[in-house]
Amino acid sequence: MSAQPTAAHSKDQHNYQGHLNLDVLLSAMRPVTTHPEEHIFLTTHHSLEVWMKQIIFDLHRVIQHLDNDEVSQANWLLKRLGEIMRLAEAHWVVLETMSAADFAEYRSLLTGASGMQSRQFREIEVMLGLCAVADDEYSARVEKMWPGLIAEHPNTLRQAFFAYIERRGLSLLDVYKDRWDQHDLFLLAEHAFELDRRFHSWRHNHILMVRRQIGIRALGTGGTFFDDYLAKTLRYYFFPELFEFRNDLTAHMGGEVKPA
Template sequence: MSKGYGGGDAVPLSYNKYLRVPELIALQECLSDPAHHDELLFITIHQTYELWFKQILHELDAALIAMDEDRAAAASRAVERAVEIEKVLVQQIHILETMTPISFLGFRDELNPASGFQSMQFREIEFASGLKDEGLIDNFRDDEFASKRLRARYDAPTLGDSFFAFLRRRSLDAPADDPSLPKDDRQKLYGRRTRAALEVLTHFEERAAEFRLAEALISHDEHFQLWRAHHVRMVERMVGSKRGTGGSEGVGYLRTTLDQKFFPELWEARTYLDTKHGAAGCPFSGVTGER
């Protein structure tokens, strides 16, 4: 009982103590006064997202370590768990649609200028998955805690970096990106990574471990994109084309994010996949690596 459960040895551990339920249910502080009925839902949804984001980061970190240690099954399981959570996150968006648009406007002004755009953990997931935008760190300049975490993620290898390093150790030609090279040379490296992904897709039985991991990663990418698609639809249904509380154009801005991909090589490899590859020994010459 020395972990701060607050009971001392005489009081047995209970559900409420272990999970800190009293503290947890005291964390939803409505800003509207008198409290608007729907503001509790709005806060609960966002806090729930942040808890799941924390768990996703925990799984992605485990996957990164496992890949670096050549433990493909452990890495796949971690990413697969993240994907199951992401399925819940997509569904959760729609709970918000039980709020009427006029109800939301009843407390929306109180949120200004806070916005999901400032979700530190969402950006951490993006960075760890390969979508790094250094400019975003600047949005957290007044928040030392967030800036430090984002800088660390920005400087750390991504899931894609670790996945392609893992493929290299499994004798595939999947070179790391090198930002110091001219664009054309980087494009060639990208093409070679795409070919490595194609090799895994073609020989999915011989390369079952690589294939399972690649599929888990593309599912993670797909479910993040699905979340974006459901979020922008819900936002339009709720506020139309109003500007966002975070100051962006709103729906117009969100639409520009819909096609962002964590692992473009895994998607592009599908374009070049051909049933003849297995029999003909993978003629890679058709792959240009153009993005």
């Protein structure tokens, strides 16, 4: 049971405008060009950054719940995170209503800003535990761009997830075979898998959107070519074990599986 909430706000927060701090939120839009299609470009970025803030907020809670053996609460929030990633992906559908021709008309005026400089995006990857599974080059790059960010998150979702499963004394294969008796663990693994899968799907569809908007051989505003940067990010999974052990499941049921 969570503690009784208390309210800490001033009187001007007792109306819609004040509670949502809309003066601040809606004044954040600062186009750097006069092109009308820059508006949807900024709206999409802003909206995704707001959702990233929510993901970071809830990730802290999921990790804490797992550390406290509160698996039901962790499951509830982990499912939400997967749903947010599904929503995040839908942003590309809207952004693609900006034509490549329109984008080309103002892109050169964007002066070096790129999504790869999003601190929140990197923080989410770090909190999910990417440093433990990606190559050393990844951590070195994060440390160089955001010194101290990795150290801020000594306990990641990956760590909390596997530590919890270990405390329950079961293997992933056991969890899936006994899924109705171990239903809470089964849900935990499925929600973590879905979060990872949807994050991956977001990456894929961001790349398809990039191909559509600027072409696969164009230099990004962050200074990278596709083969040298974005293509490599497709190797990243937070829970590769949750993908890999599905081979064991297939083999366990008599299916043919190539050796790793």
